[in-house]
Amino acid sequence: MAFQLENIQAKEHQKSQRSFDIDSVLKKEITLFGSAFNNKKKEAFYVELNVLLQAGLTLKDALQLMMHEQKKANDKKLFQDLQDEIVSGKNFSEAIKKQKVFTDYEFHSIEIGERTGTLDSVFSELGAFYLRKNQQRRTIVGALSYPIIVMITAFAAIAFMLKFVVPMFENIFKQNNTELPALTKAIIAASAAFERYFLLGFLFLIGLLVFFRISRKKVWYKKMVSAFWLRIPFVGEFIRKVRIAQFTQAINLLTSAKVPLLNGIQLTKKMIDYYPLQVGLEKVEKDILLGKSFHESIEDIPIFDKKMSSLIKVAEETNQNETIFKRITEQYNQEIEYKSKMISSTIEPIIVLVLGAIVAIVLIAMYLPMFKLSTVIS
Structure with missing residues (x-):
């Protein structure tokens, strides 16, 4: 029926x-x-x-x-x-x-x-x-968990240094009337600003999270956030492929259940809460109602790539929608797994280098006056 x-x-x-x-x-x-x-x-x-x-x-x-x-x-x-x-x-x-x-x-x-x-x-x-959805979730969590843990730990270490270590060195410098280098003065000023505005910054962060939570269903918010992530190298392409894989999985399931393509697009549009994909599927739905084929409808939509359009054209010509969509889903899942490993292996050293450099700058700024002080004492 x-x-x-x-x-x-x-x-x-x-x-x-x-x-x-x-x-x-x-x-x-x-x-x-x-x-x-x-x-x-x-x-x-x-x-x-x-x-x-x-x-x-x-x-x-x-x-x-x-x-x-x-x-x-x-x-x-x-x-x-x-x-x-x-x-x-x-x-x-x-x-x-x-x-x-x-x-x-x-x-x-x-x-x-x-x-x-x-x-x-x-x-x-x-x-x-x-x-497949659980595998995607595990892949994403596996790719991002270690970099996030490293980032949180490093920021905690930097905050500890600004809160406790830098003020301790500052007192030593004041007691000895040491002339401070510009780098040391900048780090001490950063420590003082951190001490003065920590609570205000924390409250601002909480307010920002609440604002995002309230606004997350607004169209302007979805449009802004999706556009922001898509502009980030590697990450934007990774997110796009994850969403497309979710779309092809859904269409594969619905075509297996003998659901007409137009009905499947309507259901999938409600299911996947991703603004660029929803806008694209809205256009696809209108084009199909006007008589266009599915592969023709997605050719000019940026979120869909040319490879997908070509495979769907083959599916329509051979009446093998279920087989082709299953194959497309498998290909995207393989690409997602590969890209998640690549992103993880790329982000980890960058985070370590950047945060390590910050810690090194703080330590150098604190020890430069100590070297000068030890020379004077000698």
């Missing part, structure tokens, strides 16, 4: 309060007690559902079996609620629609699986989707 465009538009108004937001999902995963049904749990959830359905179990029995495996009370309750909805006669898609931990993307995918009789295949694709 075809998935009608008007059905999506009608449901979009009813579920405007449940629109998919990747940032909110990622933040929900970071909880103090780990009670959220995060992407890692979703991966296991869909993979196990696919295995149990293929083994001949009914959906109700599969959920009951999986419920007994859960250790957290919230997860047990989630499985029990899903099971109760199915026992009451509702479809599985209607059951997960009531649970806030599931997205519109999952709801529509499962609804399509129920309509087309390919529910086990949809579960398999959803499991693969969250597997």
